[in-house]
Amino acid sequence: MHISPTISAAFGPSYRNVQVGQVAWLTPRTPLMLECGQSVARVPLAFQIYGQMNADKSNVILVCHGLTGDQYAASVHPVTGRAGWWSELIGEGLPIDTNRYCVIATNVLGGCMGSWGPKSIDEATGKPYGIHFPVVTIADMVNAQVALVDALGIEKLFAVVGGSMGGMQALQWAVAHPARVCAVMPIATSSRHSAQNIAFHEIGRQAVMADPDWCGGDYATHQKFPSKGLAVARMTAHVTYVSQASLAEKFGRGLQNRDAVGFGFDADFQVESYLRHQGKHFVERFDPNSYLYITRAMDYFDLAHSAGGVLAQLFAKSPVRFCVISFSSDWCFPTAESKVLVQAMNSAGANVSFAQVITDKGHDAFLLDVPEFKSLVHGFLEGCAKVKGV
Amino acid sequence: MHISPTISAAFGPSYRNVQVGQVAWLTPRTPLMLECGQSVARVPLAFQIYGQMNADKSNVILVCHGLTGDQYAASVHPVTGRAGWWSELIGEGLPIDTNRYCVIATNVLGGCMGSWGPKSIDEATGKPYGIHFPVVTIADMVNAQVALVDALGIEKLFAVVGGSMGGMQALQWAVAHPARVCAVMPIATSSRHSAQNIAFHEIGRQAVMADPDWCGGDYATHQKFPSKGLAVARMTAHVTYVSQASLAEKFGRGLQNRDAVGFGFDADFQVESYLRHQGKHFVERFDPNSYLYITRAMDYFDLAHSAGGVLAQLFAKSPVRFCVISFSSDWCFPTAESKVLVQAMNSAGANVSFAQVITDKGHDAFLLDVPEFKSLVHGFLEGCAKVKGV
Numbered sequence: 134m135h136i137s138p139t140i141s142a143a144f145g146p147s148y149r150n151v152q153v154g155q156v157a158w159l160t161p162r163t164p165l166m167l168e169c170g171q172s173v174a175r176v177p178l179a180f181q182i183y184g185q186m187n188a189d190k191s192n193v194i195l196v197c198h199g200l201t202g203d204q205y206a207a208s209v210h211p212v213t214g215r216a217g218w219w220s221e222l223i224g225e226g227l228p229i230d231t232n233r234y235c236v237i238a239t240n241v242l243g244g245c246m247g248s249w250g251p252k253s254i255d256e257a258t259g260k261p262y263g264i265h266f267p268v269v270t271i272a273d274m275v276n277a278q279v280a281l282v283d284a285l286g287i288e289k290l291f292a293v294v295g296g297s298m299g300g301m302q303a304l305q306w307a308v309a310h311p312a313r314v315c316a317v318m319p320i321a322t323s324s325r326h327s328a329q330n331i332a333f334h335e336i337g338r339q340a341v342m343a344d345p346d347w348c349g350g351d352y353a354t355h356q357k358f359p360s361k362g363l364a365v366a367r368m369t370a371h372v373t374y375v376s377q378a379s380l381a382e383k384f385g386r387g388l389q390n391r392d393a394v395g396f397g398f399d400a401d402f403q404v405e406s407y408l409r410h411q412g413k414h415f416v417e418r419f420d421p422n423s424y425l426y427i428t429r430a431m432d433y434f435d436l437a438h439s440a441g442g443v444l445a446q447l448f449a450k451s452p453v454r455f456c457v458i459s460f461s462s463d464w465c466f467p468t469a470e471s472k473v474l475v476q477a478m479n480s481a482g483a484n485v486s487f488a489q490v491i492t493d494k495g496h497d498a499f500l501l502d503v504p505e506f507k508s509l510v511h512g513f514l515e516g517c518a519k520v521k522g523v
Numbered sequence: 524m525h526i527s528p529t530i531s532a533a534f535g536p537s538y539r540n541v542q543v544g545q546v547a548w549l550t551p552r553t554p555l556m557l558e559c560g561q562s563v564a565r566v567p568l569a570f571q572i573y574g575q576m577n578a579d580k581s582n583v584i585l586v587c588h589g590l591t592g593d594q595y596a597a598s599v600h601p602v603t604g605r606a607g608w609w610s611e612l613i614g615e616g617l618p619i620d621t622n623r624y625c626v627i628a629t630n631v632l633g634g635c636m637g638s639w640g641p642k643s644i645d646e647a648t649g650k651p652y653g654i655h656f657p658v659v660t661i662a663d664m665v666n667a668q669v670a671l672v673d674a675l676g677i678e679k680l681f682a683v684v685g686g687s688m689g690g691m692q693a694l695q696w697a698v699a700h701p702a703r704v705c706a707v708m709p710i711a712t713s714s715r716h717s718a719q720n721i722a723f724h725e726i727g728r729q730a731v732m733a734d735p736d737w738c739g740g741d742y743a744t745h746q747k748f749p750s751k752g753l754a755v756a757r758m759t760a761h762v763t764y765v766s767q768a769s770l771a772e773k774f775g776r777g778l779q780n781r782d783a784v785g786f787g788f789d790a791d792f793q794v795e796s797y798l799r800h801q802g803k804h805f806v807e808r809f810d811p812n813s814y815l816y817i818t819r820a821m822d823y824f825d826l827a828h829s830a831g832g833v834l835a836q837l838f839a840k841s842p843v844r845f846c847v848i849s850f851s852s853d854w855c856f857p858t859a860e861s862k863v864l865v866q867a868m869n870s871a872g873a874n875v876s877f878a879q880v881i882t883d884k885g886h887d888a889f890l891l892d893v894p895e896f897k898s899l900v901h902g903f904l905e906g907c908a909k910v911k912g913v
Contacts (some may be wrong), residue, residue, distance in 0.1 A: 331794050339754070367731055402721050408722055
């Protein structure tokens with residue numbers, strides 16, 4: 134919730150508070166070279182810090198968020214007023230124990246909560262970038278995080294932890310910056326975005342871009358907002374985050390505030406009402422262009438691409454300790470995809486453990502109160518902390 | 524393709540050709556009472572007939588279509604120019620052999636290929652019904668088919684066969700009109716639409732209704748057409764019709780006409796291009812309001828509802844012979860839902876066989892060239908024909 138004086142001082146005069154939270158204006162030693170070819174000399178990155186860094190800064194855990202997450206992992210979200218998305222996991226006495234670890238959570242590049250993204254003002258035009266923002270990748274997101282970690286004077290992170298797209302970032306850290314991180318937990322993720330996931334993302338993007346209020350990405354200038362398109366995108370994605378079994382159990386064919394179907398197009402069924410609610414609330418907190426950019430970053434993620442498709446090659450001689458976690462009912466990032474990762478790590482002789490948590494909560498399980506998952510996170514971090522003497 | 528003189532004569536002067544195909548104007552003995560409470564004295568139903576009826580009209584198979592199908596099961600579609608959706612299955616020497624059987628395929632109530640639907644002109648206003656069309660159900664669709672079968676002088680159908688929503692109609696025939704049908708094949712279907720399927724349908728409807736060109740359902744009057752919304756709806760549905768494995772095998776992360784990703788929002792990936800193609804072509808042949816109505820009819824389908832939720836009760840003393848078929852990779856209508864049906868039928872002592880076809884083609888398998896499926900259809904019909912002496 135607060136930046137300790139030591140850390141905020143690291144940014145000197147370029148540090149400032151903005152409405153959505155704390156933002157570091159980073160000036161990396163060498164400009165940030167994006168994968169698309171553009172370079173950025175100075176980049177704003179929003180972040181939150183939970184807990185205190187120890188003297189040698191060896192207790193820092195970087196927590197990476199998923200598609201629609203942000204830096205408010207363990208504190209109240211300033212827009213929604215709701216608890217942080219990992220408030221079950223991060224805090225005093227919780228699996229990621231802020232009495233022991235210092236947790237940094239950033240908002241990704243391309244995001245809409247203060248980091249450099251399509252909502253940011255393009256200094257060349259004085260207007261928001263909109264779709265003139267460069268297409269960023271998971272590697273770009275991680276490189277910006279590296280610049281932040283540098284600015285904070287942290288030599289080596291104790292751990293990088295994340296679920297879904299957060300897991301992609303965690304993997305990217307392990308592969309691109311293996312000397313900068315001790316332990317990595319990729320949760321409910323994959324080394325490459327699947328065709329089905331690309332398909333669902335493309336549907337979401339088409340829904341946003343089909344909304345005339347999207348205005349070719351320039352809705353801010355036109356004082357419009359493609360809320361209907363973004364709501365449809367969110368509804369589609371949301372169905373992929375939950376399991377068929379959990380929808381059946383939670384809602385089944387239950388009716389919403391009525392005894393019989395209404396022979397019309399109102400939300401007769403609870404599941405319809407629930408989905409509409411999901412769509413409606415999402416548009417209050419998320420930027421439609423950010424949705425396009427971040428889904429694109431996930432689509433582009435293919436860890437083995439740089440190694441000619443040979444995933445194992447990336448983990449040969451890796452000093453990183455891994456714990457890969459999947460959820461049995463996750464059909465968005467199925468256990469099979471975690472196993473591909475684990476197999477590659479094992480065949481390269483990497484230090485990896487793997488657990489599949491049995492649950493009917495689907496992909497969203499990593500955001501929910503799942504005791505077995507929580508003890509896995511706790512146990513793995515404890516084990517690594519013992520070895521590293523943290 | 525042609526109506527035999529005997530049959531067309533059955534309609535007398537009220538029979539006529541319309542652009543989309545042959546339409547019977549049915550005047551049932553008692554008005555059609557829709558489940559929503561409205562009654563209809565005279566209803567147009569479009570249909571096609573393949574093969575010849577035998578003298579005692581005992582060789583008639585009613586083929587029921589899925590959500591976006593129509594009466595052109597085995598003949599060229601007049602709008603798209605493509606082969607019928609079951610041209611693999613229906614024809615001379617094919618599993619539903621038109622040398623032996625007479626196949627009738629109707630366009631469902633609520634459809635857009637000539638049957639009474641939201642595109643039809645409301646005589647009260649002289650304009651298309653739009654969303655003033657009554658919400659019809661699977662039972663209503665079947666009752667209209669019964670009126671057609673009556674008009675054609677068919678006492679008892681040899682079989683009713685259908686996949687997906689067609690399977691729902693087949694089940695409805697068996698339960699509501701058991702004396703009018705010998706054999707029923709419900710394929711890739713369920714006794715009740717699942718919460719997940721309702722969710723995906725609701726997304727599709729929201730996509731259509733979010734398109735300003737939908738004009739509150741009155742696009743025809745305003746000379747508009749919500750093609751973007753309908754395309755998004757189709758893309759969403761289409762992903763549910765194919766399996767994750769088939770998308771991975773067919774497209775994987777393959778790029779579309781390029782060597783590297785384009786760092787933009789064009790269709791970089793083949794799977795994106797494929798989906799856009801699906802959306803684009805669908806809007807050329809389908810009516811957006813029909814999409815709303817037919818998805819709603821599927822959502823409302825809950826066979827056991829009338830029996831207090833006890834499915835088995837519906838099959839007690841059923842004279843119908845059943846063959847239930849599912850496909851291993853169908854996650855839209857999973858095998859588990861077919862097993863619920865089979866268990867209920869078995870526990871009621873009904874004559875039922877069941878087969879799960881192992882395939883990675885997903886829900887769409889029932890529309891594709893799957894040899895094992897085709898021999899199941901052939902074999903079951905042959906077996907029933909032997910018993911019935913057809």
